[in-house]
Amino acid sequence: MRNRAVAVIGNGPVGQTTALLLARWGVPVVLLDGRPERDLVGSKAICQQRDVLDVWESVGAGRRIADEGVTWTTARTFYRDSELFAYELGDAGRSSFPPFVNISQSRTEEILDECIATQPLIDVRWNCQVEGVDQDDEGVTLRCARGDVRAAYVVACAGARGDEIRRMLGVRFDGHSFDDRFLICDIRAGLTGWARERRFYFDPEWNPGRQVLIHPCPDSTFRIDWQVPGDYDLEAEERSGALERRIRAIIGDIPYEIMWKSVYRFHSRVVDRMRAGRVLLAGDCAHLVAPFGARGLNSGVGDAENAAWKLAWVLRGRAGEELLETYHEERHAAAVENIEVTTATMDFLVPQTPEQHATRLSVLSTAAADPAARARVDSGRLSEPFWYVASPLTTPCPDRPFAGRPPRGSVPPPGPGILAPDVPVAAPGCTRFRELAREGFLVLAAPGAEDVTASVPVLPLASIDVGGALTEALGARPGELWLVRPDAYIAAVVTDAAGLEAAIARATGRQASAVSSPASRAVRTGT
CATH class of the missing domain: 3.50.50.60 (FAD/NAD(P)-binding domain)
Structure with a gap:
């Protein structure tokens, strides 16, 4: 067998x-x-x-x-003692999950x-x-x-x-490894007002010339990451009392307990x-x-x-x-x-040349008042799904071209290669669209295309989208057929049965083209 x-x-x-x-x-x-x-x-x-x-x-x-985790929806960035900006994280649909959970x-x-x-x-x-x-x-x-x-x-x-x-x-x-190290401490403390946001500090007075990142975690625990020199010695800092002073500089005189600590180097x-x-x-x-x-x-x-x-x-x-x-x-x-x-982020966090240092200082010094400079501050572009717009499994749609990487905190409009938005649906055994999508290949037929048959299940969009939320989130137009992969990514948007079967063949690897060209990849990664 x-x-x-x-x-x-x-x-x-x-x-x-x-x-x-x-x-x-x-x-x-x-x-x-x-x-x-x-x-x-x-x-x-x-x-x-x-x-x-x-x-x-x-x-x-x-x-x-x-x-069980701590939900946060706001990312705040500071330079020294001033807040540069904060942004809320977007959602293309009506996801039942928050943008980020810390656990x-x-x-x-x-x-x-x-x-x-x-x-x-x-x-x-x-x-x-x-x-x-x-x-x-x-x-x-x-x-x-x-x-x-x-x-x-x-x-x-x-x-x-x-x-x-x-x-x-x-x-x-x-690849390579970065020279600077980072100290992590998980501490339990009652930090009022910090429990629902990520805080990133450039050059704070309590870590001059370097960065600090603070994340809330469950049970009144906070994860603090300090950028430290490459020769940093945690044991020596503990013996001298400098670690205690490092923590107190952030949290003040409130009681705290160290739950875990470590020093690591990025790769x-x-x-x-x-x-x-x-x-x-x-x-x-x-x-x-x-x-x-x-x-x-x-x-x-x-x-x-x-x-x-x-x-x-x-x-x-x-x-x-x-x-x-x-x-x-x-x-x-x-x-x-x-x-x-992430390399671009590290280049901004840890500049290697006098020119890079000067550029970073100029950007941070003007970002609070200058939106153009603010957009150049890089404290880490938060994780997002990869978009398979240049994949050999994706059928391009001329009417829905990929416009390049969207602004941080937002998501691209739905189209071929993009993860489908999640919204409530009325389907047997499923209350959310992604639940339904993850059952296997699926075709959503917009009004005017309901009579199409295919080698994978076809669902009239109207039959599951009673309130119109999915149609709105997709921006679906009459006559369109949306092919969705088993991982809920959109594989194609077409308008006829022949195009649909070709897209199904391509999405299952039977007509996958060669590795995408540098030009197509440049479109995908453009800013």
């Missing part, structure tokens, strides 16, 4: 999400981790973006994570573990270090000290320290290939970015969803193996964009 199982290497949040999504599609999963048990320490990746919460809700975790990675992992425990298709194996990867035409054999594991495909979510896995697969992990790296034969690489195993903008774990969940539906379609015989190559094309492009965005 043909092996239809998928092995997932790494039981962190990206591996957990991958396993849960595969099981949701009916795919058996062996979830491996070399550690003896879960390490529930520290806040780590705390900012969970709205669309990631929505992915987690499809496996039973999103609402729990959102309800420790440890608690997120616990909730995902509880979901995994109810899923009979997932076999979790701790203390199972992968020592070798052998591939053939039928599958992959993972050589482990406790016995080999055989699977049809593998998703490697081994994290930032997945050097051995990358070496076994023969992929490069090019900016991406593998040259996110597909190595029958192995897909995801999360920090495939890409590392500076955390300003919360693009690490959130992007890893994007990897997980992209990999899961494509593996499920191939294993079910609904698509050929060429569909898996588009995993690399789509998610590598997402990783490259994240590196471009």
Whole structure:
């Protein structure tokens, strides 16, 4: 019998999400981790973006994570003791989730573990270090000290320290590391008025010449990140009392307790290939970015969803193996964009030349009064879904061209390659559009196109959109047919049956073009 199982290497949040999504599609999963048990320490990746919460809700975790976390909708940026600007985060539809929720990675992992425990298709194996990867035409054999594991495909979510896995697969992990370090302290304290917003400080008097980032977390806990010199010594600062003074400079005389502390250095790296034969690489195993903008774990969940539906379609015989190559094309492009965005932020935060220092000082000094300068202040473009407008699976629509990257805090209008907005709908078993979209490929037929038949389900838009909210959010026009992928991305907007079937073939990899050209990618990433 043909092996239809998928092995997932790494039981962190990206591996957990991958396993849960595969099981949701009916795919058996062996979830491996070399550690003896879960390490529930520290806040780590705390900012969970709205669309990631929505992915987690499809496996039973999103609402729990959102309800336990701290919701914030405002991002404030300061220069020294003056606020430069604040902005609210937008929504193209009527999402049931807030823009961002802060919750420790440890608690997120616990909730995902509880979901995994109810899923009979997932076999979790701790203390199972992968020592070798052998591939053939039928599958992959993972050589482990406790016995080999055989699977049809593998998703490697081994994290930032997945050097051995990358070496076994023969992929490069090019990039660089930043010299400055960052000190994290999770403190529990009653900071009045700070519980619903992210605060970013350029050059405050209590960290002169560098930056500080403050995030609220549950249970009156705050995550504080200080930029510190490359030779920073945490133990020496603790002994001298300087750490106490550092914290007091921010919170004053109120009582506090340090829950966790760590010093780390940022990296900016991406593998040259996110597909190595029958192995897909995801999360920090495939890409590392500076955390300003919360693009690490959130992007890893994007990897997980992209990999899961494509593996499920191939294993079910609904698509050929060429569909898996588009995993690399789509998610590598997402990783490259994240590196471009976060590197630009780091260049602004940590200028390397006198000219860069002068430019930064000029921008910050004038930003409070000059909107043009304000737009150039870069404290981190917050995480957003990647838009597959240049993907080989996306059918362009001349009437709905992508206008380039929207202003920070906003989202692009719906169209091919864009994640569909979420709004309430009236459909059997579903109350939100994305719930319905994640059941598989779907065509929404606007008025005038309801009689079209296709090789995937067709739903008259009016039949589920009783109040008109979905039509309004999409900007759907009479006669249009909207093809939506299993990850709720819009694959095409067409106006006839022939165009629809061609778009379906393309979206399932059967007519995918070659890797998008530099010109098309420039359109996608334009500012």
